[in-house]
Amino acid sequence: xxxPMLYLHWKQIRVALxxxxxxxxxxxxxxxxxxxxxxxxTATSLSAYGIVELTRxxxxxxxxxxxxxxxxxxxxxxxxxxxxxxxxxxxxxLTRVEYALLKMGAGMVLALLPALAMWLGAHAAAWAVALxxxxxxxxxxLAFRFLLAIMIxxxxxxxxxxxxxxxxxxxxxxxxxxxxxxxxxxxLVLTQVGAFERFDVVGSVMDWLYRxxxxxxxxxxxxxxxxx
Amino acid sequence: MSNAIELVDVGWxxxxxxxxxxxxxxxxMGAIYGFLGPNGSGKTSTIRLFMGMLKPDRGSISIFGRxxxxxxxxxxxxxxxVPERPHVYPMLTVAEQLxxxxxxFRLWDDGWAKELxxxxxxxxxxxxxxxxxxxxxxxxxxxxxxxxxxxLVLDEPTDGLDPVVRRDVMAAVLDYVSETSATVFxxxxxxHELERICDWVGVMDAGRLVAELPMQRxxxxxxxxxVDGAPEVLEAFPFVVLSRHRDxxxxxxxxxxxxxxxxxxxxxxxxxxxxLRDVADLDLEESFVELLRSFRPSTxxxxx
Numbered sequence: 001x002x003x004p005m006l007y008l009h010w011k012q013i014r015v016a017l018x019x020x021x022x023x024x025x026x027x028x029x030x031x032x033x034x035x036x037x038x039x040x041x042t043a044t045s046l047s048a049y050g051i052v053e054l055t056r057x058x059x060x061x062x063x064x065x066x067x068x069x070x071x072x073x074x075x076x077x078x079x080x081x082x083x084x085x086x087x088x089x090x091x092x093x094l095t096r097v098e099y100a101l102l103k104m105g106a107g108m109v110l111a112l113l114p115a116l117a118m119w120l121g122a123h124a125a126a127w128a129v130a131l132x133x134x135x136x137x138x139x140x141x142l143a144f145r146f147l148l149a150i151m152i153x154x155x156x157x158x159x160x161x162x163x164x165x166x167x168x169x170x171x172x173x174x175x176x177x178x179x180x181x182x183x184x185x186x187x188l189v190l191t192q193v194g195a196f197e198r199f200d201v202v203g204s205v206m207d208w209l210y211r212x213x214x215x216x217x218x219x220x221x222x223x224x225x226x227x228x
Numbered sequence: 229m230s231n232a233i234e235l236v237d238v239g240w241x242x243x244x245x246x247x248x249x250x251x252x253x254x255x256x257m258g259a260i261y262g263f264l265g266p267n268g269s270g271k272t273s274t275i276r277l278f279m280g281m282l283k284p285d286r287g288s289i290s291i292f293g294r295x296x297x298x299x300x301x302x303x304x305x306x307x308x309x310v311p312e313r314p315h316v317y318p319m320l321t322v323a324e325q326l327x328x329x330x331x332x333f334r335l336w337d338d339g340w341a342k343e344l345x346x347x348x349x350x351x352x353x354x355x356x357x358x359x360x361x362x363x364x365x366x367x368x369x370x371x372x373x374x375x376x377x378x379x380l381v382l383d384e385p386t387d388g389l390d391p392v393v394r395r396d397v398m399a400a401v402l403d404y405v406s407e408t409s410a411t412v413f414x415x416x417x418x419x420h421e422l423e424r425i426c427d428w429v430g431v432m433d434a435g436r437l438v439a440e441l442p443m444q445r446x447x448x449x450x451x452x453x454x455v456d457g458a459p460e461v462l463e464a465f466p467f468v469v470l471s472r473h474r475d476x477x478x479x480x481x482x483x484x485x486x487x488x489x490x491x492x493x494x495x496x497x498x499x500x501x502x503x504l505r506d507v508a509d510l511d512l513e514e515s516f517v518e519l520l521r522s523f524r525p526s527t528x529x530x531x532x
Contacts, residue, residue: 001331001332003331004327004328004331005328005331007324007328008317008320008328011317011319011320011324012317012319080317080318084315084317085313085315086281087281087311087313087315088311088315088316088317090279090280090281091279091281091304091307091309091311091315092304092332093301093302093304093305093332093333094301094304094332095300095301
């Protein structure tokens, strides 16, 4: 059951996934492309500080690419089932949970492809640049973070996309209402009464989601391929 | 357990405009059950209810004696389903779709699938997105039959297909049934298609099951009578007068459409002082139309 499901997901997504896999391989190389060794030298002409600063320009692109891959995997997983009204899926002798898990598992395996490409690209990039003393390349860590970010984006969007359009719109609407309503109330009301610092609800939730041990921390953590 | 499908007082509301009300339906084991009704009468919704795709608001459903939707997984393993609209993945080829489908069904018969593919003239390497409606219809039937199901549920399986494909599809179904004595539930608004093959018939109209009876009784039980000199008010008869109207320009002659007619009943008409001029059989389509007319408020029995 699993293998045909994996194959089906691959057939559904391959046109979109292949360019993303290529991008995953190329991104680390592009990120270090300005750091080539100085002519006649084995080391780059840039200072360690300059190298770190230059590679940091590309840092937002890594989590964005991971999120794009996760979204593509999640939406393609349910796209055709939604279009077919789930009639076919519901006529198969499986519980709904079993069916969703099979689909989820297929996407998880496909997520390994861009992560592997990132790992190879990061190693190639690390190999291509002669780093001054004090700097190190972290290709394994970068690729692992990339994989985790894809998985988080995929799982979140997979769960949202599994519902009906109405359910998804409700979730997105509630989240948007919470953020917008929270921001407005925080800015317009709490600031007026001088209680903003104590009752920054949206800020607290965002901190919990994106920092420390929050589920989306992987997106805001350290994406540096080259660091001290 | 004598019924393959059993619905008891099932109700389901789609929206303000449409609901299924108090459907009690029994499909005997081994029967070929024709499910007739005009478009929008609730045939597909009823099928989706007993396939576990919709949840009834009230009533109970069982298939092979097992409760729906509680035992759906084991029930679906025994059902071959051809839905109203094509539901296969267009990016796959025929062979890939067969492999995908086969992986879910323990009783999948690969040899028979190949044989059927040849008989239905389907190309294994053909991409589904490039197939015609007729070819897709044949593929859906191929998938359903190759599971070796105990129950075949066919929702308008030949709708929109040309006569040649329609004949191929029905022939494949009949071959399977003659070989396995499986139960078949087939919905259609094409009355003639069901007339030849079904032994039971259920008729839906506006969300209600208005009739359920053996096909033979349905075919023979509805007649057109021409009666002279009938009184305005009819006494109770052992048959049901579905409709009556005065013939144009023929004085006192009326045409009655009756259900449950038997030849000896002519004497009861004559005791009213009326004369029975002739009795004609209706074909299934005429019977179907008259039956529906009798259930609709604007053209109730006795209306002119």
